[in-house]
Amino acid sequence: MTKVVKKVQLNGVEKMVEASPESRLLDVIRLELNLTGTKEGCGEGECGACSILINDTLINSCLVLFGQLNDGDKILTVEGLGDAKHLTSLQECFITEGGTQCGMCTPGMLIAAHALLIKNPKPTREEIAEALAGNLCRCTGYKKIIDSVEKAAKIMRGES
Amino acid sequence: MKDFVYHKADNLPEAVALNAAYPDYPPLAGGTDLIVQWRSGIRKLDGVVDISCVDELKRIYDEKKEIEIGACATHSDIIGNAAVKKHLPLLVQACMSIGATQIQNRGTIGGNIMNASPAGDALPVLLIYDAEMLLQNVKGERWVPVRDFFKSYRETALESGELLAKIRFPKRDFFDYRGAYYKIGTRRAQAISKVSMCVMASVSHGAIKDIMISLGSMAPVPVRARGTEALLKGKVIDDNLIHTAERSLADEFNPIDDVRSTAQYRSYVCGALIVKFLRESRIKK
Numbered sequence: 001m002t003k004v005v006k007k008v009q010l011n012g013v014e015k016m017v018e019a020s021p022e023s024r025l026l027d028v029i030r031l032e033l034n035l036t037g038t039k040e041g042c043g044e045g046e047c048g049a050c051s052i053l054i055n056d057t058l059i060n061s062c063l064v065l066f067g068q069l070n071d072g073d074k075i076l077t078v079e080g081l082g083d084a085k086h087l088t089s090l091q092e093c094f095i096t097e098g099g100t101q102c103g104m105c106t107p108g109m110l111i112a113a114h115a116l117l118i119k120n121p122k123p124t125r126e127e128i129a130e131a132l133a134g135n136l137c138r139c140t141g142y143k144k145i146i147d148s149v150e151k152a153a154k155i156m157r158g159e160s
Numbered sequence: 161m162k163d164f165v166y167h168k169a170d171n172l173p174e175a176v177a178l179n180a181a182y183p184d185y186p187p188l189a190g191g192t193d194l195i196v197q198w199r200s201g202i203r204k205l206d207g208v209v210d211i212s213c214v215d216e217l218k219r220i221y222d223e224k225k226e227i228e229i230g231a232c233a234t235h236s237d238i239i240g241n242a243a244v245k246k247h248l249p250l251l252v253q254a255c256m257s258i259g260a261t262q263i264q265n266r267g268t269i270g271g272n273i274m275n276a277s278p279a280g281d282a283l284p285v286l287l288i289y290d291a292e293m294l295l296q297n298v299k300g301e302r303w304v305p306v307r308d309f310f311k312s313y314r315e316t317a318l319e320s321g322e323l324l325a326k327i328r329f330p331k332r333d334f335f336d337y338r339g340a341y342y343k344i345g346t347r348r349a350q351a352i353s354k355v356s357m358c359v360m361a362s363v364s365h366g367a368i369k370d371i372m373i374s375l376g377s378m379a380p381v382p383v384r385a386r387g388t389e390a391l392l393k394g395k396v397i398d399d400n401l402i403h404t405a406e407r408s409l410a411d412e413f414n415p416i417d418d419v420r421s422t423a424q425y426r427s428y429v430c431g432a433l434i435v436k437f438l439r440e441s442r443i444k445k
């Protein structure tokens with residue numbers, strides 16, 4: 001229960017975060033930092049609703065303990081993408097292409113898609129599906145999510 | 161309630177010392193097995209020794225005669241490493257079959273080995289490539305070849321106080337070999353294997369000069385199919401031999417029924433996989 005303090009870059013802002021080392025990063029993000037965009041679906045690595053980036057690497061925050069962070073780690077949650085007034089192309093396209101319905105999977109999908117587009121600005125539909133294989137959606141049937149990512153990639157490349 | 165004890169190692173000597181000092185607190189690498197087991201109540205946990213940030217344990221060394229992979233190298237680290245791709249392509253394939261990106265980015269080869277599940281997807285590959293494990297404790301270290309490492313269901317040669325530090329693979333010349341890694345699960349991503357097979361063969365003029373077959377989920381530990389290998393060596397691949405191989409492999413082990421599959425299905429599928437491999441090897445000269 002002895003808490004520890006870590007200095008992290010949270011969505012681009014330096015922040016001192018204090019929590020028990022055995023807390024799940026997911027709980028620290030939602031309960032301590034009040035960033036409730038990151039969701040808990042399964043709590044065991046299956047669904048991807050809790051996906052975030054640590055140092056540009058996609059992970060499930062339900063399977064990382066707070067103590068595993070290092071000082072200086074860069075954390076990106078869905079709140080770090082864009083807010084309601086300044087949506088990123090990816091967020092915009094999830095709306096226009098019907099990539100979101102109930103929204104439970106959406107933050108994780110956005111983060112996983114963002115991670116893909118950092119590394120691969122021109123993914124094929126197969127590559128998009130592959131990159132989102134760890135993210136489950138009970139609503140959309142995935143086609144529209146893939147459409148959304150494909151469209152966003154195009155816009156980001158300046159092609160549409 | 162007792163406080164949870166969290167020890168974090170910053171370097172290898174510290175990891176070894178903490179691991180020896182706190183035998184009741186398991187090493188925490190990627191946590192993709194340990195955290196799930198703990199949170200679901202399968203495994204009681206009063207503390208951990210966090211080794212996930214130890215740089216020395218994450219490195220992959222491309223040496224002259226071998227490749228050494230640190231126990232905390234993630235599946236993604238392995239998939240992305242050029243030397244591993246060149247010398248151990250079946251290991252890359254196996255790591256690519258583990259979970260989805262999030263799991264590959266976090267889960268480690270050492271965790272896969274030490275979780276020691278018969279369904280661990282990297283394990284059959286270790287048998288084919290003759291891997292050796294480096295076990296370290298405060299007194300010293302020892303190398304254990306993979307054939308002596310997996311003792312019985314979820315039991316390994318690792319003793320209390322020892323840490324798996326790295327895995328060494330000899331660089332062998334597999335120039336004229338053809339290899340394949342097959343994983344059968346309910347779906348491609350995120351599924352735990354029902355059966356996995358790693359096979360490598362050297363075929364010349366239609367005859368099998370050498371063949372190695374290893375299997376996951378067919379026995380309490382990952383196994384080499386020595387009986388079927390011996391039966392096939394030196395023979396010409398024809399329909400008859402393919403049929404013999406299928407029957408022999410299905411008969412060589414006594415798999416079990418469990419939540420993922422049945423014994424009958426497992427035997428049937430591993431027979432079907434060797435048929436597929438031999439048919440393709442025949443076509444490929």
Ligand SMILES: Cc1cc2nc3c(=O)[nH]c(=O)nc-3n(C[C@H](O)[C@H](O)[C@H](O)COP(=O)(O)OP(=O)(O)OC[C@H]3O[C@@H](n4cnc5c(N)ncnc54)[C@H](O)[C@@H]3O)c2cc1C
Pocket residue numbers: 044045046186187188189190191192193194195196211231232257258259260263266267268269270271272273274275279280281282322323324325350351352353
């Ligand atoms: C959604 C999901 C999908 C998965 N899919 C697959 C799959 O397809 N195939 C597959 O094989 N596995 C799969 N797994 C299981 C798991 O991801 C892998 O076994 C992974 O490689 C475990 O590594 P880790 O670093 O996360 O291990 P951890 O959970 O950190 O550790 C596992 C065990 O090994 C011990 N340990 C770890 N490192 C060492 C060391 N260096 N020395 C001594 N002991 C050590 C720990 O104490 C613990 O008992 C999946 C898991 C999840 C949650």
Ligand code: FES
Pocket residue numbers: 039040041042043044045046047048049050051060061062063
């Ligand atoms: S809540 Fe983390 S993967 Fe489902």
Ligand code: FES
Pocket residue numbers: 099100101102103104105106136137138139140
């Ligand atoms: S939109 Fe409902 S789960 Fe994906």
